Amino acid sequence: MNTENRVLTDATASSQQRSIPRPSRLRPPGSGSRIKPPGSGMRPPGTGIKPPSAGERPPIYGLVKGKPQSAGIKRSVSTSCLAENRSNDSHKRQRVGSPPGTKHGTGRPAPQTRHTSMKATVRATAPTAGKPPSGRLASTAPPANMGPSAPGGKSKRAAWDLKGRLLDMEAVLNANTSRLVVLESTNIQLEGTVKEKEIVSTEISLEAEGLRKKLKKAETELESIQHNYKSLQHKFHTSEEERESAQAQATSLRSSVTQLTAAQAGISVELQATKMGFEQKVSESQKLQAEIAELRKLLAEREATVRAGEQKIREDEAVRRALHNTIQELKGNIRVICRVRPLLPFENSNGEDSEIHHINFPRGDATKLELEKLIDGNPNESTMSTASTRGGGKYQFLFDKVFTPASSQQEVFDEISQLVQSALDGYNVCIFAYGQTGSGKTYTMEGPDHPDDTSVGMIPRAVMQVFRSAKALQDKGWQYDMSASFMEIYNESLRDLLSADGKEQKHDIRLKKADNDVEVSNMIVVNVAGEAEVYKLLKMASRNRVVAATNCNERSSRSHSVFRMRLIGKNSLTDESCNGVPPWPQLRRLKESGSEGKRLEETKNINKSLSTLGQVILALANKDTHVPYRNSKLTFLLQNSLGGNSKTLMFVNVSPKEEHFNETLNSLRFATKVNNCNIGTARKKV
Numbered sequence: 038m039n040t041e042n043r044v045l046t047d048a049t050a051s052s053q054q055r056s057i058p059r060p061s062r063l064r065p066p067g068s069g070s071r072i073k074p075p076g077s078g079m080r081p082p083g084t085g086i087k088p089p090s091a092g093e094r095p096p097i098y099g100l101v102k103g104k105p106q107s108a109g110i111k112r113s114v115s116t117s118c119l120a121e122n123r124s125n126d127s128h129k130r131q132r133v134g135s136p137p138g139t140k141h142g143t144g145r146p147a148p149q150t151r152h153t154s155m156k157a158t159v160r161a162t163a164p165t166a167g168k169p170p171s172g173r174l175a176s177t178a179p180p181a182n183m184g185p186s187a188p189g190g191k192s193k194r195a196a197w198d199l200k201g202r203l204l205d206m207e208a209v210l211n212a213n214t215s216r217l218v219v220l221e222s223t224n225i226q227l228e229g230t231v232k233e234k235e236i237v238s239t240e241i242s243l244e245a246e247g248l249r250k251k252l253k254k255a256e257t258e259l260e261s262i263q264h265n266y267k268s269l270q271h272k273f274h275t276s277e278e279e280r281e282s283a284q285a286q287a288t289s290l291r292s293s294v295t296q297l298t299a300a301q302a303g304i305s306v307e308l309q310a311t312k313m314g315f316e317q318k319v320s321e322s323q324k325l326q327a328e329i330a331e332l333r334k335l336l337a338e339r340e341a342t343v344r345a346g347e348q349k350i351r352e353d354e355a356v357r358r359a360l361h362n363t364i365q366e367l368k369g370n371i372r373v374i375c376r377v378r379p380l381l382p383f384e385n386s387n388g389e390d391s392e393i394h395h396i397n398f399p400r401g402d403a404t405k406l407e408l409e410k411l412i413d414g415n416p417n418e419s420t421m422s423t424a425s426t427r428g429g430g431k432y433q434f435l436f437d438k439v440f441t442p443a444s445s446q447q448e449v450f451d452e453i454s455q456l457v458q459s460a461l462d463g464y465n466v467c468i469f470a471y472g473q474t475g476s477g478k479t480y481t482m483e484g485p486d487h488p489d490d491t492s493v494g495m496i497p498r499a500v501m502q503v504f505r506s507a508k509a510l511q512d513k514g515w516q517y518d519m520s521a522s523f524m525e526i527y528n529e530s531l532r533d534l535l536s537a538d539g540k541e542q543k544h545d546i547r548l549k550k551a552d553n554d555v556e557v558s559n560m561i562v563v564n565v566a567g568e569a570e571v572y573k574l575l576k577m578a579s580r581n582r583v584v585a586a587t588n589c590n591e592r593s594s595r596s597h598s599v600f601r602m603r604l605i606g607k608n609s610l611t612d613e614s615c616n617g618v619p620p621w622p623q624l625r626r627l628k629e630s631g632s633e634g635k636r637l638e639e640t641k642n643i644n645k646s647l648s649t650l651g652q653v654i655l656a657l658a659n660k661d662t663h664v665p666y667r668n669s670k671l672t673f674l675l676q677n678s679l680g681g682n683s684k685t686l687m688f689v690n691v692s693p694k695e696e697h698f699n700e701t702l703n704s705l706r707f708a709t710k711v712n713n714c715n716i717g718t719a720r721k722k723v
């Protein structure tokens with residue numbers, strides 16, 4: 038901007054300043070009063086003019102005080118410059134904000150610019166030559182009396198030129214004032230601009246705030262979206278995994294489906310085959326059902342036939358029993374079987390042959406036996422070689438059956454088994470063995486000490502038959518209750534051989550009048566359901582039996598033993614019943630010679646039993662009114678088995694030893710006596 042323009046601008050600014058009084062920002066520190074704009078009159082020094090800084094000369098206020106500038110100059114300049122000024126207003130404002138040659142942003146002209154500006158002002162207001170400048174503008178012109186130019190082109194006033202110097206200072210002050218005005222105007226404009234900017238800024242701030250809020254909202258939304266995104270991503274991953282899993286499953290299922298399809302095809306084929314098979318089976322089943330119906334019809338017919346057959350069997354059984362009994366009757370109710378035992382190994386160990394010379398068994402006749410007395414044991418010299426009658430050298434005996442030493446236990450049992458059957462049919466059956474000690478009674482009745490199937494005796498075999506027959510008879514409606522007792526007659530007193538503790542108890546024999554049955558008090562009666570149980574009882578009895586050594590036999594017994602087995606049968610079909618009690622005693626005849634003291638007493642008692650038995654049998658045979666049953670314990674015990682209501686079998690056991698000839702003869706004579714007895718007809722016990 039040139040000097041004129043600046044002056045006009047200053048004037049305009051001064052007028053503006055007057056109309057809008059504004060506090061100056063360029064007030065000297067500590068002044069407190071405002072600097073009046075040009076045209077408003079200068080104030081006295083100290084009322085608003087900034088004092089000169091140190092080194093500067095103090096201004097001479099008195100010269101310009103109250104003197105206004107030349108109005109004419111100022112006005113003309115102002116008029117000519119208004120248009121330009123107005124047109125350049127924007128440029129001015131721009132230049133005021135940042136004039137060329139000024140330091141940017143400070144608002145102050147650079148030193149060089151200030152200097153130039155001052156020179157220009159002096160040029161514009163230069164007075165005519167020879168005339169001192171009037172007013173402030175005039176005073177700015179360099180006076181003629183200026184000294185040599187100051188460095189930089191400005192001539193320095195002479196020290197005495199106070200006025201000139203004052204004028205210079207005034208010019209400077211004016212320039213500064215103008216500048217101040219311009220600056221204040223600029224300041225006002227800038228403040229306006231600042232205000233505008235502040236408004237804009239506020240608007241921008243509000244906008245920014247709104248935008249921030251929007252941003253925040255957007256951020257929140259973004260966060261939410263991000264969260265949603267993450268969630269969706271997670272869901273996506275999950276879905277992806279599920280999809281993969283489903284895909285795997287689908288693959289597996291596809292494979293399963295393939296397999297199942299294959300299996301289904303197989304099953305379909307199988308099903309078809311099964312269906313066909315089933316249809317075939319149905320057809321077969323229908324055929325079978327028809328057959329079953331036919332078979333049922335046939336079965337019904339057969340059952341009727343069987344029932345008729347069973348009825349026939351029962352009738353036949355009754356006939357058989359009747360016939361069997363008739364046979365037994367024909368054979369006699371007392372039957373005698375003779376058995377000669379073999380020589381024992383130790384009995385012929387002296388080099389003798391094993392033949393028995395004094396006993397003959399006529400060939401072809403199993404009922405006869407001959408006893409021959411040999412002289413010194415020589416078979417060729419018999420004392421009774423021709424005699425076959427009583428009193429002769431040879432004694433012939435006839436029994437129901439004679440068994441040789443070679444006869445087996447089974448052969449003997451076959452002979453007595455029919456009698457055992459009679460016990461099942463309800464008859465009292467008494468089987469007893471009679472003979473001298475060591476003649477084989479125990480062997481025949483029970484078997485050896487350690488029996489096997491071939492050597493087992495008559496009692497176990499009879500028991501076996503009883504149980505087997507009883508089982509077979511179950512089909513015909515028979516049920517049997519079986520019980521057993523085993524007793525011993527020793528020195529005319531009874532002992533229970535089944536007593537486990539071996540305690541002696543008193544036993545009395547009673548005859549029950551109701552059924553004429555013999556009962557022994559305090560005797561153990563054991564119910565038996567099988568053969569094994571009976572064998573156990575036999576062993577127990579064997580242990581309890583009194584065994585005493587005699588000179589006749591190393592295992593001689595000094596007693597009679599009686600085994601009783603009671604069979605009570607009931608037929609549920611025919612309402613029949615039976616009650617058989619077969620006692621199987623072993624009766625001993627003892628040789629009295631050689632026995633003494635207690636042994637002699639035992640022998641006498643045993644033989645007394647046997648002689649009483651003979652008397653009883655004779656009485657029965659003679660049909661005596663009195664039968665001496667009660668003369669011995671043995672006959673009393675066998676009372677029911679020796680009467681007309683029972684079937685009796687007597688074994689007469691014979692020792693093969695020739696030295697026992699006399700005892701053998703006595704036994705055979707007694708047996709013959711028994712065999713000749715007719716003790717009446719046995720009646721079935723019902």
Ligand SMILES: Nc1ncnc2c1ncn2[C@@H]1O[C@H](COP(=O)(O)OP(=O)(O)OP(=O)(O)O)[C@@H](O)[C@H]1O
Pocket residue numbers: 377378379381442472473474475476477478479480481485590592593594625690
């Ligand atoms: N038929 C037989 N076969 C083989 N050995 C027999 C036969 N009979 C008896 N014995 C044997 O003869 C011996 C005497 O027999 P057992 O003991 O049976 O006579 P016992 O008459 O009972 O004598 P006791 O009256 O003294 O008791 C025994 O060793 C026995 O094994």
